[in-house]
Amino acid sequence: MREITYKEAIREAMIEKMREDEKVFLMGEDIGVYGGAFGVSMGMLKEFGPWRILETPMSEAAFTGVGVGAAIMGMRPIVEIMFADFLTFSADQLVNQAAKLRYMTGGQVKIPLVIRAPQGSGTGAAAQHSQNVEAWFFNIPGIKIVVPSNPYNAKGLLKSAIEDDNPVLFLEHKLLYNKKGKIPEDDYRVPLGQPHIEKEGDDITIVTTSIMTYRAIEAAKKLEEEGISVEIIDLLTIKPLNTEIIEKSVKKTHRLLVVYEGCLTGGIGGEIIAKIAESNAFLYLDAPMFRLGGKDVPIPYNKNLERAAVPQIEDIIKKVRFIVKGDWYA
Amino acid sequence: MREITYKEAIREAMIEKMREDEKVFLMGEDIGVYGGAFGVSMGMLKEFGPWRILETPMSEAAFTGVGVGAAIMGMRPIVEIMFADFLTFSADQLVNQAAKLRYMTGGQVKIPLVIRAPQGSGTGAAAQHSQNVEAWFFNIPGIKIVVPSNPYNAKGLLKSAIEDDNPVLFLEHKLLYNKKGKIPEDDYRVPLGQPHIEKEGDDITIVTTSIMTYRAIEAAKKLEEEGISVEIIDLLTIKPLNTEIIEKSVKKTHRLLVVYEGCLTGGIGGEIIAKIAESNAFLYLDAPMFRLGGKDVPIPYNKNLERAAVPQIEDIIKKVRFIVKGDWYA
Amino acid sequence: MLTRDEKLAMLEKMLLIRAFEEKAEKLFMRNLVHGTMHLSVGEEAIPVGAIFAIKSTDYITSTHRGHGHMIAKGGDLKKMFAEFLGKDTGYCHGRGGSMHIADFGLRNLGATGIVGAGIPIATGAALALKMQNKSDVVLAFFGDGAANEGVFFESLNMATIWKLPEIFLCENNQYAMSSPVKRFVPTPNISDRASAFGIPGISIDGMDVIAVYETVKAAAERARSGKGPTLIEAKTYRFKGHSKSDKNLYRTKEEIEEWKKKDPITTFAARLMEIGDLQQNEFENMKEKVNAIIEEAVKFAIDSPEPDPKTVEKFVYADEKEN
Amino acid sequence: MLTRDEKLAMLEKMLLIRAFEEKAEKLFMRNLVHGTMHLSVGEEAIPVGAIFAIKSTDYITSTHRGHGHMIAKGGDLKKMFAEFLGKDTGYCHGRGGSMHIADFGLRNLGATGIVGAGIPIATGAALALKMQNKSDVVLAFFGDGAANEGVFFESLNMATIWKLPEIFLCENNQYAMSSPVKRFVPTPNISDRASAFGIPGISIDGMDVIAVYETVKAAAERARSGKGPTLIEAKTYRFKGHSKSDKNLYRTKEEIEEWKKKDPITTFAARLMEIGDLQQNEFENMKEKVNAIIEEAVKFAIDSPEPDPKTVEKFVYADEKEN
Ligand SMILES: Cc1ncc(C[n+]2csc(CCOP(=O)(O)OP(=O)(O)O)c2C)c(N)n1
Ligand SMILES: Cc1ncc(C[n+]2csc(CCOP(=O)(O)OP(=O)(O)O)c2C)c(N)n1
Ligand SMILES: [Mg+2]
Ligand SMILES: [Mg+2]
Numbered sequence A, B: 001m002r003e004i005t006y007k008e009a010i011r012e013a014m015i016e017k018m019r020e021d022e023k024v025f026l027m028g029e030d031i032g033v034y035g036g037a038f039g040v041s042m043g044m045l046k047e048f049g050p051w052r053i054l055e056t057p058m059s060e061a062a063f064t065g066v067g068v069g070a071a072i073m074g075m076r077p078i079v080e081i082m083f084a085d086f087l088t089f090s091a092d093q094l095v096n097q098a099a100k101l102r103y104m105t106g107g108q109v110k111i112p113l114v115i116r117a118p119q120g121s122g123t124g125a126a127a128q129h130s131q132n133v134e135a136w137f138f139n140i141p142g143i144k145i146v147v148p149s150n151p152y153n154a155k156g157l158l159k160s161a162i163e164d165d166n167p168v169l170f171l172e173h174k175l176l177y178n179k180k181g182k183i184p185e186d187d188y189r190v191p192l193g194q195p196h197i198e199k200e201g202d203d204i205t206i207v208t209t210s211i212m213t214y215r216a217i218e219a220a221k222k223l224e225e226e227g228i229s230v231e232i233i234d235l236l237t238i239k240p241l242n243t244e245i246i247e248k249s250v251k252k253t254h255r256l257l258v259v260y261e262g263c264l265t266g267g268i269g270g271e272i273i274a275k276i277a278e279s280n281a282f283l284y285l286d287a288p289m290f291r292l293g294g295k296d297v298p299i300p301y302n303k304n305l306e307r308a309a310v311p312q313i314e315d316i317i318k319k320v321r322f323i324v325k326g327d328w329y330a
Numbered sequence C, D: 001m002l003t004r005d006e007k008l009a010m011l012e013k014m015l016l017i018r019a020f021e022e023k024a025e026k027l028f029m030r031n032l033v034h035g036t037m038h039l040s041v042g043e044e045a046i047p048v049g050a051i052f053a054i055k056s057t058d059y060i061t062s063t064h065r066g067h068g069h070m071i072a073k074g075g076d077l078k079k080m081f082a083e084f085l086g087k088d089t090g091y092c093h094g095r096g097g098s099m100h101i102a103d104f105g106l107r108n109l110g111a112t113g114i115v116g117a118g119i120p121i122a123t124g125a126a127l128a129l130k131m132q133n134k135s136d137v138v139l140a141f142f143g144d145g146a147a148n149e150g151v152f153f154e155s156l157n158m159a160t161i162w163k164l165p166e167i168f169l170c171e172n173n174q175y176a177m178s179s180p181v182k183r184f185v186p187t188p189n190i191s192d193r194a195s196a197f198g199i200p201g202i203s204i205d206g207m208d209v210i211a212v213y214e215t216v217k218a219a220a221e222r223a224r225s226g227k228g229p230t231l232i233e234a235k236t237y238r239f240k241g242h243s244k245s246d247k248n249l250y251r252t253k254e255e256i257e258e259w260k261k262k263d264p265i266t267t268f269a270a271r272l273m274e275i276g277d278l279q280q281n282e283f284e285n286m287k288e289k290v291n292a293i294i295e296e297a298v299k300f301a302i303d304s305p306e307p308d309p310k311t312v313e314k315f316v317y318a319d320e321k322e323n
Helices: A006-020 A044-052 A060-072 A084-098 A151-163 A211-225 A244-253 A268-278 A280-284 A303-309 A313-325 B006-020 B044-048 B060-072 B084-098 B151-163 B211-225 B244-253 B268-278 B280-284 B303-309 B313-325 C004-029 C045-053 C067-072 C077-084 C118-131 C150-161 C190-196 C209-224 C253-260 C264-274 C280-303 D004-029 D045-053 D067-072 D077-084 D118-131 D150-161 D190-196 D209-224 D253-260 D264-274 D280-303
Strands: A002-005 A024-028 A053-055 A076-080 A114-119 A144-146 A168-173 A180-183 A196-199 A204-208 A230-234 A237-239 A256-263 A290-294 B002-005 B024-028 B053-055 B076-080 B114-119 B144-146 B168-173 B180-183 B196-199 B204-208 B230-234 B237-239 B256-263 B290-294 C059-062 C108-111 C138-143 C166-172 C201-205 C230-235 D059-062 D108-111 D138-143 D166-172 D201-205 D230-235
Touching: A002 A006, A006 A024, A006 A044, A006 A151, A006 A168, A006 A180, A024 A044, A024 A060, A044 A053, A044 C118, A060 A076, A060 A084, A060 C118, A060 C150, A084 A114, A084 A168, A084 B084, A084 C118, A114 A151, A144 A151, A151 A168, A151 A180, A196 A211, A204 A211, A204 A244, A204 A313, A211 A230, A211 A256, A211 A313, A230 A244, A244 A256, A244 A268, A244 A280, A256 A268, A256 A313, A268 A280, A268 A290, A268 B268, A268 B290, A290 A313, A290 B268, B002 B006, B006 B024, B006 B044, B006 B151, B006 B168, B006 B180, B024 B044, B024 B060, B044 B053, B060 B076, B060 B084, B060 D118, B060 D150, B084 B114, B084 B168, B084 D118, B114 B151, B144 B151, B151 B168, B151 B180, B196 B211, B204 B211, B204 B244, B204 B313, B211 B230, B211 B256, B211 B313, B230 B244, B244 B256, B244 B268, B244 B280, B256 B268, B256 B313, B268 B280, B268 B290, B290 B313, C004 C045, C004 C067, C004 C077, C004 C209, C004 C264, C004 C280, C045 C067, C045 C138, C045 C166, C045 C209, C045 C230, C059 C067, C059 C118, C067 C077, C067 C108, C077 C280, C108 C118, C118 C138, C118 C150, C118 C166, C150 C166, C150 C190, C150 D150, C166 C190, C166 C209, C190 C201, C190 C230, C190 D190, C201 C209, C209 C230, C209 C264, C264 C280, D004 D045, D004 D067, D004 D077, D004 D209, D004 D264, D004 D280, D045 D067, D045 D138, D045 D166, D045 D209, D045 D230, D059 D067, D059 D118, D067 D077, D067 D108, D077 D280, D108 D118, D118 D138, D118 D150, D118 D166, D150 D166, D150 D190, D166 D190, D166 D209, D190 D201, D190 D230, D201 D209, D209 D230, D209 D264, D264 D280
Parallel strands: A024 A053, A024 A076, A076 A114, A114 A168, A144 A168, A204 A230, A204 A256, A256 A290, B024 B053, B024 B076, B076 B114, B114 B168, B144 B168, B204 B230, B204 B256, B256 B290, C059 C108, C059 C138, C138 C166, C166 C230, C201 C230, D059 D108, D059 D138, D138 D166, D166 D230, D201 D230
Antiparallel strands: A002 A180, A144 A237, A196 A230, B002 B180, B144 B237, B196 B230
16 A cells, blocks of 8 residues: 555546546646645646646636536536635535536436535634635535545545536545545545444544544544543545434444534534434433534634634543533533 | 514615614615515615615625625615525625624624525425525624514514624515514514524424424414424524523423424534534433424425425424324334 | 528527417416516527527527527427426426426526526536537527626636637627616627627627527637637517516516517518518418417426426436435 | 825835835744735835825725735734734734735725635725715725636626726736736736726736826726726736745746846836935935834734634624623
8 A cells, every 4th residue: 555645645536537537627726837726736737738627717606617517518527616715606506506407407417526625724824715614515405525534535535526427515624635644556436425434432423524533533542541432433425414324333332422623503513413313323322412613713813713713632532521421511 | 563564574674774874775686666576675766766775787796795895884785685595696705705804804893784685485486596595604603694484573683683783694585575464663673693482382392493483383283282282482593593592492391393494404403403412401302303304405396396395384293293202213 | 591491490480489488478377387487578589590590419508588599499399388387297397497498408508597607507518519629519698687797707708718619699688677788787788898808799689580690600600610709799678577576667668669669570570571481371370380389288288297296306416216 | 296205105115015025924934924925026016006196095905915005005014914923913813814904994994815805895895985975985906816706897897887986906917826817818908808898997017106106096086086997907027926835837937037127116216216316325224214114013023922712702793792
């Protein structure tokens, strides 16, 4: 197994799919010589030329729609939005067009479109360049939402997303781009819609996404020293949401914590907790279910404020201790 | 007390505020002679003239921003978006500008902006003109979200929204526009952030918003005949979400159902259930908590399909019976 | 030059659209329609002239006021009426209704209810054609109101810089809902907007089907030969209200009457009669034929079954399990 | 005509901006900055010429590359550096950083990191001024990249139809990040886009502070007298990379060197010396003075306290309880 970075894994997935399938192309701002704001597509222009690494003017609203139109015609566009925060401009094409065209036309059309966008805080880029947008389009049927957490699943999920016949919002995390991880030489896929048990444990189930998976793993190490055994389930796909694995896990651990970077209110945690509350796993609970989400604030610029705005390793540790301890409403 | 329609109540709130405060104005598409797509502002042009009933070109993205700019300058704009579905175009100004400008500038500015938009299905307008968007911006700190359910609270809440120094998304329901209700002669307010106990009861708490409040009231009548006593809490304000009243109610009824029109997944129900799961009301539950939301589909055109896509009175009745009955996982 | 047969075919298509719209309105009045509709009565010369000017293998994108586009492209009237009535036999199995009629087989990529949103989709389709080295072109219909949406400008810019095979055809019917184009477009012509991108912008009489035909023909040639897009503004008028709920408070009867004198069908028929291409009785026969087609299609639609409410979840995802 | 004092003041402001940017870069290199920054070195003539041409009671909106705008508007350098270093004494109490510096008291309505998004906000401010019968104008800065965003066109249209007191000032520094303006703007000038709306569109040498001054002055008069907006394109060049992570792979050293010959500060200083308005030693003194100001401001910033992480929730809502 090789070690490559998350960024390289994403690039590899794109390169391999583009070699294999002429219909796949990448479009977005500054993805050519510049390699994109985070260097994800660095070098690809050379191999694929300016029509398959198609640089766009700053016109996110329309070029997302261009992706939709190309997808309707049988292409498999990958649209890069430089920062996930700018998906506000893509919103209409994503929400009202890509997500609905198939349904509205009675199944006449497929929209094999991938929208890739880096999200998340930690780079000091402040409120408009740091949001975790996982939950923004969670309420929109017709799209899929994928959040890879390491190089292995990033590559495997992106290939699955490109091969998927539905619009897929593929949310990368800026802080993960340079993280390394093992990856097979051979071609492989990580299927959409399948959460991953990152680590088994007995006392509590922590559901995570993206960067929070790393932080939960670190927290779990510490907690195990204290005798608290943690099971970590990395969602990978947020939509469609598959909670079977979580239910099974909760039946074993009897406790649930959902950790996510996005703002607490209206974030993904509510949905997961509600699903468990509605399932028979509910009967197995030994403790109330809890969430640890980002604070309900725009992401601030100052480093310490920024850290305080989203869950850190020590916050996870504290929250788990609190849940396991038992006097929740003291 | 007079009886007026929901639509008239909204108009009255605007007219009275505009008479009282020169800074208040309405802007949007076709709000003049046409009176807006639903006739809400019918007649207002005559009294206030074309600069205070400011008709805009079809440029939602920018004219929402124009509202933000005017609000920064101390005006109190009411921006009408003809259908809530088109908030996709307003998204950037709402999410990245209006919601964040105060925070990003360290509290230097206030954004007293109201965005009014009709939402909801039932008119046969299909997928792009029928969405319940309550949950779309639920994850965005810095804004408030208000969903009036009858003429009384529509008028009182809209006045509070106009007087609020924050961006308020005010979501009206198309099917409610012609519903009548009693309203005081005197000036009054309904405060933001305060859910309303629509009806007291003992066996189950139903949390509702907007049109679902009506349906829950009808369902409750039927259920009482069967001996099931229902408490209905109408949220009115979705953000900031105040769950105190719900917690108190659940401690009394021991059961919770959240009913909402928006798509189930990622809808407002998850957040409410999670809040209760995290609170000590959790310890009082005699049943798992459940949600009844819209199906995870774009709204279809055909009348029967459309009905099937969102909760109806009989669905609420069935769900309550199911919860009260007790063998949830049979 | 158009042959006599072609001209008659154009006239017949216009009649067909007119008859469809009038029938649609009647069905609506009879309360058979749950929803809204946007009729294109008065504007028939544009879809007919434009679609006759392109090949059947070329693509179009349509709008909320799209019945005429679909019919001109060869749409199946049965499926159209069935969709309008929300039937399972309709183009969209009752999911879409009047505003979302599409036929990908006929290369009508569909209508969107979000004004302006179809424009970038058309640009994307044109991009795909260029990438695939195809020689087809995309004809994008949109209204005067849509020409104020940001995506219109963004798309026109992209189509220009990439020299895409696309025709931007603005149906300027003088109003966006109740908003007169003069209030919101500060220049004399919407086609003036082409100058921002240095491409041809042409304004024509949209009541003249031949003018539309010729202008679109030239634009299609330009597009097909790799020279890029053209912005065409066809000036026309909507004889009916904007949609079901329109009280026509924003315009005068006189204005409507003035425009009705330019009715694209009667003026074209008169022209054809003048040059001897059409006799009055032929014209009457044509109308009767058209009416018969309409009646048959409506009957099919009325007799068709409704979709089963249990199938409401079908067609959300492409990989759903068959149910 | 500008007096000698005014011209010297303009030169000094340009020097101040240059010194601020160079210091900012140094602080960045010293790892004192958590975040990114966009430097305006080479572009100083535009904010200085433009802001000298309007009144102090007029308004501006700024961009991600906004230090120069703020300084030209009279910004407090201490608060600017403090904000840049994320300190509690900064303009935004460390919440905003380089990209979000604003001073509503000075009538800089702020910078947005979302390219183009400041343009409609400026238009809204201009609308408010019109509604309030004020005689102030709004000067909206934006880049060549922003001129491809839909909201630019939508805003220009609205400002035109409402005849708003607004100046659209495009700082065309030849690139949007790595994208050469030539690739994405198909006409010779961005100011050509004004023709879509029938308003004046003017392209000028953005390296010439006097040209900027005069053009904006005329546009401000036009705006103030109720005639509506003007689109000005000031052609300039960014001497530094786009942001911290720029490797300059998209342009040649020769191109950069060629533009550096047009440095707005050295060329203006040379002109002033030529006409006898400036002596070399005065120029040196001016630089020293500027450096002293900068050093003092940086010291203030470095010595300032960080915001307390416990206050992270402060400033989200206007009606929050004081904490
Ligand atoms: C983005 C958006 N804004 C507003 C509407 C509501 N609406 C539907 S059609 C219409 C007018 C469109 O005018 P135009 O583009 O001229 O087309 P026309 O109806 O005249 O054919 C409006 C305002 C919409 N559907 N989409
Ligand atoms: C809507 C949006 N898209 C993309 C970006 C990323 N980005 C930041 S600055 C920039 C280039 C802006 O170019 P221009 O408007 O010419 O301003 P300049 O940086 O040259 O001053 C880009 C692409 C952004 N901040 N906002
Ligand atoms: Mg129109
Ligand atoms: Mg630039």
